[in-house]
Amino acid sequence: SRKIAVKNPVVDLDGDEMTRIIWQRIKDKLILPYLDIDIKYYDLGMENRDKTDDKVTLDAAEAIKAYKVGIKCATITPDTARVKEFGLKQKWKSPNGTIRNALNGTVFREPIFIGNVPRFIPAWKKPIIIARHAFGDQYKSTDFEVDGPGKYEVTFTPTGSSDVSMRKTVFDFKGPGVGLAMFNTKDSITAFAHACFKMAIDRKLPLYLGTKSTVISTYDAYWDKIFIQLYDAEYKAEFEKLGIWYEHRLVDDMVAQLVKMEGGLILALGNMLGDIISDLVAQGCGSLALMSSVLVAKGERPGEFIYESEAAHGTVTRHFRQHQQGKATSTNPIASIYAWTRGLMHRAQLDDTPELEAFAQNLEAACIESVMEGTMTKDLAISIHGNNAGPETYVTTDEYIAEVARRLATRQAASS
Ligand code: NAD
Numbered sequence: 001s002r003k004i005a006v007k008n009p010v011v012d013l014d015g016d017e018m019t020r021i022i023w024q025r026i027k028d029k030l031i032l033p034y035l036d037i038d039i040k041y042y043d044l045g046m047e048n049r050d051k052t053d054d055k056v057t058l059d060a061a062e063a064i065k066a067y068k069v070g071i072k073c074a075t076i077t078p079d080t081a082r083v084k085e086f087g088l089k090q091k092w093k094s095p096n097g098t099i100r101n102a103l104n105g106t107v108f109r110e111p112i113f114i115g116n117v118p119r120f121i122p123a124w125k126k127p128i129i130i131a132r133h134a135f136g137d138q139y140k141s142t143d144f145e146v147d148g149p150g151k152y153e154v155t156f157t158p159t160g161s162s163d164v165s166m167r168k169t170v171f172d173f174k175g176p177g178v179g180l181a182m183f184n185t186k187d188s189i190t191a192f193a194h195a196c197f198k199m200a201i202d203r204k205l206p207l208y209l210g211t212k213s214t215v216i217s218t219y220d221a222y223w224d225k226i227f228i229q230l231y232d233a234e235y236k237a238e239f240e241k242l243g244i245w246y247e248h249r250l251v252d253d254m255v256a257q258l259v260k261m262e263g264g265l266i267l268a269l270g271n272m273l274g275d276i277i278s279d280l281v282a283q284g285c286g287s288l289a290l291m292s293s294v295l296v297a298k299g300e301r302p303g304e305f306i307y308e309s310e311a312a313h314g315t316v317t318r319h320f321r322q323h324q325q326g327k328a329t330s331t332n333p334i335a336s337i338y339a340w341t342r343g344l345m346h347r348a349q350l351d352d353t354p355e356l357e358a359f360a361q362n363l364e365a366a367c368i369e370s371v372m373e374g375t376m377t378k379d380l381a382i383s384i385h386g387n388n389a390g391p392e393t394y395v396t397t398d399e400y401i402a403e404v405a406r407r408l409a410t411r412q413a414a415s416s
Contacts, residue, residue, distance in 0.1 A: 004359055006037040007351040010343055011063045013095075014043045015073030017315035018323060022333045022397060023073040029405045031340055034359060034412060040067060044095050046076045050088045057095045061102035068299060068350055070099070070308035071343035073336065074315045099308060104188070105297030106131055106195035108266070109278045109312055111285030112292055112334060114371050117380055121284040126264035127205060130281055132274025133184075133192045133223075139271050141182035152179050184219075186226065193227045195296040196268045197235040197246070198305050202349070206244045209268045210251035210277075223270065224248040259284075288313045289332035289379050294342055307346040311335030328396040330378035334367050337404070358415055366407035375403045 014023060031037070042060035049056055064070035076082055077094040100107070110129045113119070146152070150173050156166040170179065200207040209227050211220035231239070231246045239245055251273055258267070258281075269277055282291050291312035299306050312335060319329040341360040348357035371380055381394035395403070 003034060003036040004353075004355050006035050006344075006347060006356055007353060008347065009038040009040050009067045009069075010347055011040045011042065011060060011067050011070040013060050013070060013072040013075075014041065014045055015075040015315060016044075016046050017074075017076065017317055017320035018329065018331050019074040019311070019313075019315045019336060020045060021320070021323060022331060022336050022401075025398065025401050026333060026337055026340060029401050030337065030363060030408060033405075034408075035344075035356070044073070044075050046078065046082070046086050046088075049075075049092055049095070050086060053089070054092045054098070057098045058102065060095075061099045064099070064103065064306060064308055065299075068304070068306045069343050069347045070295075070306075071339050072096075072099075072308060072310040073339070074311055074313060076315055096310075100134065100295060103295060103297035103306055103308065104191055105295040105306070105308070106192050107134055107293060107295050108195075108199055109282070109291060109293050111281060112290040112338060112368075113263075113285065114290070114368050114380075116372055117287065117290070117383055119285050121259055123260060123262055124284065125262045127203065128258070128263040128281055128285075129199065129203065129205065129266040130274060130278040131192070131196050131199065131266060131268040132278055133189065133268070133270050134274065135188045135192075135271065136184040137182050137271040138180070141180050143178065143180040145176070145178050146173055147176050149173050149175060154181055184222070189223055189226045190230065191298055192268070193223075193230050194298050195305070196227075196266060197230065197239075199296060200244055200246070200266050201235070201238055201242065203266070204242050204244060205264060205266050207246045207266045207268060208254060209246070209248045210254040210273065211248065211270065212251055213248070214250060220270070227268075282312070287332070287379055287383055289335055289377075292335050292338040292342060305346075307343060309339045309342040309346075311339055328398065330394050330400075331397045332377040332379050333397055333401060334371075337363065337367055359412065362411040362415065363404075363408055366404045366411060369407055370400065370403045375400060 014020060040063050042056055042063065044057060044060060075095045078088055078091050083091050108129050108131050110127055113125060152170040152173060154168050154170055155164045157164050196207055209224060211223055213220040213224060227246065254267065255277065282288065293310050293312040295308040297306045316331050319331045322329050341364050344360040345357055348354065348360065375395055377397065377400050378394040381389040385393050
């Protein structure tokens with residue numbers, strides 16, 4: 001049958017180990033049979049990153065900027081053991097960090113809810129998307145120990161001046177203790193706010209910003225000040241048209257509500273809260289293999305956004321070792337498939353191709369429906385049946401992908 005013409009390219013960032021094996025299967029069985037698509041391929045596998053002195057990662061980031069859609073497989077972030085295993089020239093940095101810095105983007109994490117897969121928080125049914133402002137704050141702070149009494153001050157000296165324009169006493173130490181000084185920037189918070197408003201519009205979900213501005217009345221309130229200004233100036237009209245809203249909430253109230261609610265929101269958080277609460281949501285949803293992730297960055301032209309989508313999990317090394325011994329594994333490919341569907345949905349939106357969007361939606365539905373009707377990988381079988389889930393309760397990765405392919409074919413045939 002006729003393939004869907006994808007008007008512009010997508011950037012494919014290949015990765016490592018078990019997820020690399022799955023990546024190829026996804027393309028062969030679920031993507032290429034349906035799409036006439038120009039894939040710009042970058043091999044971010046460990047060997048090629050080492051061979052190119054990690055230039056391939058920077059090239060891939062540039063390509064994502066140019067084409068506005070990147071779809072990424074999980075990659076190894078080398079530690080000392082990996083340096084030895086692969087005989088690396090050096091301990092290369094995390095490709096995700098490199099790409100995030102190059103695009104100056106915001107990471108949105110979203111668990112994939114499937115009706116019959118139990119959740120630690122059973123009330124959750126609708127999307128819960130956590131946006132973490134992964135810049136500055138505690139993670140780039142200067143912290144120190146003091147060993148006795150003394151005055152801890154902060155000062156600010158404007159560029160071009162030799163005079164201190166601000167001096168504040170933080171604390172008069174009467175004895176030993178610790179201190180920490182941190183910062184953030186208007187540019188970074190503004191980019192974060194744009195990405196959050198954009199995501200809210202795309203997903204037609206209300207946006208909440210959680211801070212502790214009652215206590216941290218200048219630092220935390222600065223986020224709300226920037227969000228509300230941008231909202232009023234650029235986004236409010238469109239939000240109202242879609243029946244969604246932006247609100248600032250105290251983070252403690254927000255978290256208390258989050259564990260009781262059905263979901264259906266985007267929650268924007270600072271660096272440390274975002275780190276903690278995204279892990280809480282990941283655990284609450286039950287499976288690491290069901291966590292999807294997109295990086296959203298502002299493009300060069302106004303109103304234009306760049307998406308990079310990926311699974312939140314790693315390369316599933318434990319399964320790869322079995323695969324290397326010639327054993328079939330039951331690795332869950334759902335989050336990797338969602339990397340493709342979410343990337344393709346953004347492509348469809350940029351190019352105004354509803355047919356491509358419908359395809360991506362059918363592929364997601366095929367993944368969910370398959371699990372709902374009993375065909376799933378071992379991790380999900382265990383979360384449904386417990387640790388002694390027998391081999392009759394799950395299938396191999398290839399069998400699961402074949403089932404998804406079958407259901408996708410039926411859906412595509414029905415919609416064309
Ligand atoms: P991992 O996410 O690969 O696996 C952790 C455990 O979670 C596994 O033992 C497995 O039980 C389970 N799991 C994760 N994904 C699964 C799936 N799809 N199906 C079934 N079970 C799944 O994390 P790790 O073992 O700590 O790291 C392995 C490698 O991945 C490391 O080299 C690390 O650097 C890399 N990593 C990459 C990313 C990324 O590219 N985004 C993220 C995390 C880790």
